[in-house]
Amino acid sequence: GKSVAVLTSGGDSQGMNSALRAIVRLSLHRGMRVYAVHEGYQGLVDGGEKGMEECSWNSVSNILHKGGTAIGTARCRDFREREGRLRAASNLVKRSIGNLVVIGGDGSLTGASVFKEEWMGLLAELQQEQRITAEEAAKCRFLNIVGLVGSIDNDMCGTDMTIGTDSALHRIIEAVDCLTSTAASHQRSFVLEVMGRHCGYLAQMAAIAGRADWVLIPEKPPEPGWEDVMCQKMQTCCGLGERLSIVIVSEGAVDKENKPITSQYVKKVIETKLGHDTRITVLGHVQRGGKPSAYDRLIACRMGAAAVLVLLQATGEIPPTMIGVQGNYICRIPLMECVEATRNVNRAMQECNFKRAQALRGSSFLR
Ligand code: ATP
Numbered sequence: 456g457k458s459v460a461v462l463t464s465g466g467d468s469q470g471m472n473s474a475l476r477a478i479v480r481l482s483l484h485r486g487m488r489v490y491a492v493h494e495g496y497q498g499l500v501d502g503g504e505k506g507m508e509e510c511s512w513n514s515v516s517n518i519l520h521k522g523g524t525a526i527g528t529a530r531c532r533d534f535r536e537r538e539g540r541l542r543a544a545s546n547l548v549k550r551s552i553g554n555l556v557v558i559g560g561d562g563s564l565t566g567a568s569v570f571k572e573e574w575m576g577l578l579a580e581l582q583q584e585q586r587i588t589a590e591e592a593a594k595c596r597f598l599n600i601v602g603l604v605g606s607i608d609n610d611m612c613g614t615d616m617t618i619g620t621d622s623a624l625h626r627i628i629e630a631v632d633c634l635t636s637t638a639a640s641h642q643r644s645f646v647l648e649v650m651g652r653h654c655g656y657l658a659q660m661a662a663i664a665g666r667a668d669w670v671l672i673p674e675k676p677p678e679p680g681w682e683d684v685m686c687q688k689m690q691t692c693c694g695l696g697e698r699l700s701i702v703i704v705s706e707g708a709v710d711k712e713n714k715p716i717t718s719q720y721v722k723k724v725i726e727t728k729l730g731h732d733t734r735i736t737v738l739g740h741v742q743r744g745g746k747p748s749a750y751d752r753l754i755a756c757r758m759g760a761a762a763v764l765v766l767l768q769a770t771g772e773i774p775p776t777m778i779g780v781q782g783n784y785i786c787r788i789p790l791m792e793c794v795e796a797t798r799n800v801n802r803a804m805q806e807c808n809f810k811r812a813q814a815l816r817g818s819s820f821l822r
Pocket residue numbers: 464465466467496529530531532533534535536559560561562563564565566567569606
């Protein structure tokens with residue numbers, strides 16, 4: 456029978472456990488052996504009982520409702536080196552594992568793809584150095600890889616949503632609601648800084664769902680002189696009786712010259728131009744915490760099941776595949792295409808080519 460290893464890598468996100476659970480249980484149900492790899496690629500490199508654990512049905516009991524990842528995640532330096540990948544390959548081959556599911560961001564998925572490209576060479580080297588036998592190598596002639604995107608940023612091409620984004624948005628909206636209720640007695644302005652790196656999805660959606668007065672996102676740097684326009688808008692709202700102003704700043708927000716727009720700067724602008732009592736709230740890791748939303752549990756479960764089906768259906772070597780959701784359909788996309796496109800988006804963003812970045816990202820959230 457087939458065997459599969461599953462790992463979570465890079466930053467954690469809510470819903471990873473749901474994906475893990477679906478992968479373990481559907482694999483077992485269909486007669487595949489399944490190994491949970493601990494602490495991202497580090498578990499593959501280290502091997503042993505601590506690094507890679509064979510799963511039973513109950514290994515993934517009681518994790519569905521928990522945030523983060525039950526098998527740990529890490530940024531693994533060793534896996535970036537060839538020797539680390541040699542050790543990782545040897546640990547898979549020793550257990551006759553020819554399938555790998557990686558749940559992580561674009562970095563983790565790039566690592567997976569590098570690993571697959573090198574696979575034949577790694578096996579040859581391991582055999583030459585007598586670290587594995589010819590029989591062991593023969594059982595794992597190729598490595599089939601499927602990637603799932605776990606990230607709160609929603610910054611990956613090829614999927615409308617990444618696992619964790621919806622839950623993070625819930626945390627942000629809860630925070631906005633809390634700010635709203637403290638504002639009853641003062642005329643106050645809040646600058647709320649949210650995560651997302653180069654992607655303004657979280658900020659943009661939070662601004663709509665949380666009735667913000669102004670939002671700054673990386674994809675749409677404001678026109679020069681925006682400070683006055685923003686303050687005018689806030690003043691108008693005050694005139695209409697609003698007691699609270701909220702400005703949401705994406706952590707990657709920049710101006711037309713690609714200089715970061717910080718929450719500190721926005722606060723200073725509001726204080727000098729409007730004289731409002733202004734507070735900054737940086738949500739930080741709160742956004743990654745708490746329970747996964749129903750939506751994240753569902754897409755993660757559907758994506759996890761789809762990953763297992765790809766591997767079960769493979770009758771031979773398959774190109775690295777990413778599972779995404781497009782228009783509410785779970786779909787299979789060539790992994791490297793998604794990784795390349797995502798890199799190109801980030802490059803276009805760095806070059807201030809925002810139109811190109813938007814077109815490349817293919818996500819409709821700015822429309
Ligand atoms: P996040 O979106 O949360 O940052 P990520 O998956 O992009 O997640 P990274 O830190 O970029 O996070 O990558 C996670 C791990 O994947 C790295 O620590 C490393 O072990 C592995 N990795 C990333 N890129 C490569 C690569 N080019 N070659 C080998 N391994 C890699």
